[in-house]
Amino acid sequence: MADAERIPGFATLSIHAGAKPDPTTGARATPIYQTTSFVFDDVDHAASLFGLQAFGNIYTRIGNPTCAVLEERVAALEGGTAGLAIASGHAAQVVVMHALMMPGDEFIASKKLYGGSINQFNHSYKNFGWNVVWADPDDISTFEKAVTPKTKAIFIESLANPGGIVTDIEAIATVARKAGVPLIVDNTLATPYLCKPIDYGADIVVHSLTKFLGGHGNSIGGMIVDAGTFNWSRDRKYPMLCEPRPEYSGMVLHETFGNFAFAIACRVLGLRDLGPALSPFNAFLILTGIETLSLRMQRHCDNALAVAEWLSQRPEVAWVSYPGLANDKYSALARKYVPKGSGAVFTFGLKGGYDAGVKLVSNVKLFSHLANIGDTRSLIIHPASTTHRQLSDAQKVQAGAGPDVVRLSIGLEDRNDIVADLEQALTA
Amino acid sequence: MNHDSYPDSYIRGILNTVKTIAMVGFSPKENRPSYFVFKYLMERGYRVIPVNPGHAGKEVLGQKVYASLPDIPEPIDMVDIFRASESALPVVQKAISLKPRPQVVWMQLTVRNDEAAALAEANGMKVVMNRCPKIEYGRLSSEISWIGVNSRTLTSKRAHTLGKGVQRMGLTHDTVQGGTTAATDIAQKKP
Structure with missing residues (x-):
């Protein structure tokens, strides 16, 4: 195998993925781009960026070069196609569900979750009309029984907080595939070093970066990773991804962005409009943590x-x-x-x-x-x-x-x- | 060529060699993927010639639209096919008859026709299927990293900018394989 095609190991990706030398200054450590906005090259370039026709930077609520290094880093470690850095793990969950759920829809969640997530699903989501149905990870049949025509997703934790619980990801992924819905796995406690849920059938991975990925107790942050595995258009159940979007003059995100369309939907429909952007300084601290x-x-x-x-x-x-x-x-x-x-x-x-x-x-x-x-x-x-x-x-x-x-x-x-x-x- | 998985060096070689691209199945609508790719590749310095019989004779972003490949009055380096997989074969047949013959046939994301590919390869052309040249350019130039996409590359070399600001980057810096996306590759092969 040619040297250029060797697949690098986990520690190498932890240090290098996403972090290329800065194209203008040559800075090797990832610079902290502590700026709200980025100048356009010209009017046409601005139009291309706003129309999602070019890759690039507009405004830090939508994307930021420091945050982007973090996004690519975690996506690479998880084996996903793209990432979206966000203000917290809780914000990651809201933005994921915002891309999947319409009022009146349901999702199935493991009852063995971080208490804050149980709270968010039981109470906050009611205001959006998103209804959680609880299932027991120690009895996979409870997931199967919970599936209804309104089910849009299944949510579990790989290692469940408050600790001591390992979820059978592969068994629940089988239920999700049969139901035609994506499996979302919160991989916060395991991190991709211990477990890569995408290898077992996860379609979306979320993180609180605040915990072991950042690892130093100094920054709140969250991440959404798109596995690129789910066909958003097949059953036409996910209008944010498979229908023309009025926000972008009729663009269909899945058709346009293929296997990283979910991450783009979370960015341009969720993060852009709901607003929980991660600070570039936090992204820098978390990136430094991930290196080790x-x-x-x-x-x-x-x-x-x-x-x-x-x-x-x-x-x-x-x-x-x-x-x-x-x-x-x-x-x-x-x-x-x-x-x-x-x-x-x-x-x-x-x-x-x-x-x-x-x-x-x-x-x-x-x-x-x-x-x-x-x-x-x-x-x-x-x-x-x-x-x-x-x-x-x-x-x-x-x-x-x-x-x-x-x-x-x-x-x-x-x-x-x-x-x-x-x-x-x-x-x- | 194994059409399930292309080495980055193969894709980079094509994108660094071709200069004139004919885009078959071009749509002049601004929200269509082919328009995105058309505009993006032009901004990266390629000459892109739109082909669509329904819009022949029109001008889009200063480029004249042609009805068919043989109507284009200049040499073409690469034919980019934005058509359903089953329509790729007649496009390749037309491409082969062009003089001079284009060096590359590229079929867009979701477009794959192994018969058309074999014919093109038997006639000395390089073939890429089920890929987008915009995404591949973005990946290998690192531009796509700005939107959090896993470029699946690592490099300690600085990308050079194309001028006109810093948000357009070239393809000349080298990269090695980065984090793979095996799960998505497997999923794409499923119906």
Whole structure:
């Protein structure tokens, strides 16, 4: 095989994909194009850009060269055709659904999701007339039964927050294909280093870049990746993609942009009109984080496994939910989907219940007690006394946030120091 | 030539060689893909000659529209086919009879006709099928990266600009293979 056709590895793509030397200055690191707007070469060039007839930059709400490097980087890592950087993971979900759903439509979602997504789907989406139907990832038949003529998409997380759950992506992709709808996979907790959902049938991948991809707890950001696999015109169910768009003088986006039409629809109909653009400065920080993704993610996973094993031997601990543990319920799925490691976010239960949870988060000295995950720092939260405190005890248990539950996001500190902090806090 | 997967060097070689392109199935409507490609390639320095019998004699962006390939009174380097797959064969037959014979037959995204391709190749022409020259130019020049598309290329070389501002770039800098999109390649082969 000629040298030019060798397929580069993950670490190489993490550093190089999307980041070409700046054509005017030769800058090798990606410049931060902190500007709202870009001058046109001439009137005709402006017309071409506004008509989507030329590739280029107009206004940072629609696209920005720093954000574009991030988009191509994540698309390349996921094996997708195109990406769209956006202000947050939540914004990514809104813009994806905006491209797929009309008022009165339904989508099926796994009930094992990040609590913020459950909230967004249950409540905020009602105002748009988008109706969520919940299904159980531990029972694939619940997805099949949930399909109706109004179903427009299926949404799951690869590794599900609050951790410890591995979703059978391939089985649910089969349901989606049969239903003729795209499968959307939130790959935030796994990152493409651990799992590439497109390889298992995902049509759209979304991310909160805030977590492991950025990885340093310094920037909120989101990403939409178009796998280029879905035929938007076949059943004519997706008018944003297969019908002439009045916004662009009758252009049909799928016909014009082929296998990256979904990413374009999210940009020119979603991001342009709804407005949640990512700041170029955030894009720069997240890009810098991604350059070390393979090193960091492996260390996150190795540390998390060591901590999970240590916790499972502790007398204060009732149970540990981490798929990397040999006897875990999700161990077989973990070996298939995340063989390099099961991520760094997981939960465990304290025999001492609510009071022991409060005591633990109060006593830690190295762990930070906060609501984020996917930081270089180790993080801890006791959901029952914080994020889920307004729920009844029964609701807390159903949400995986029972009074005894503690969630950890294991960082990159020395393993012995992470364990020592938990030990002193458990015994204090 | 394997028409499922073209090396970037093959595509780059074609786009760096041809200068005059006849576009068969051109539409003068501004929201049609063929108009996009027509305008884009002209802005990148190619001479593009529109062909459509329904609009013969009209002028679009200063270019005269011809009814058929043999009507074009100048040598053509490449024929770009914007027609349904089954209509590609007669276009290729006409292209072969042109003197001098064009070097390249290019069929647009979704257009594939293996019989027409074999005929063109047997007559010494290079063939590209199911690709868009605008997307390929954008990919290999890195222009397409500005809209977040996976160019599937990596490079440590600076692209040169074509002048008239920085948002038009040339094809002379070299690239190597970048992140692949195997899933979409497989999906495209399904009916």
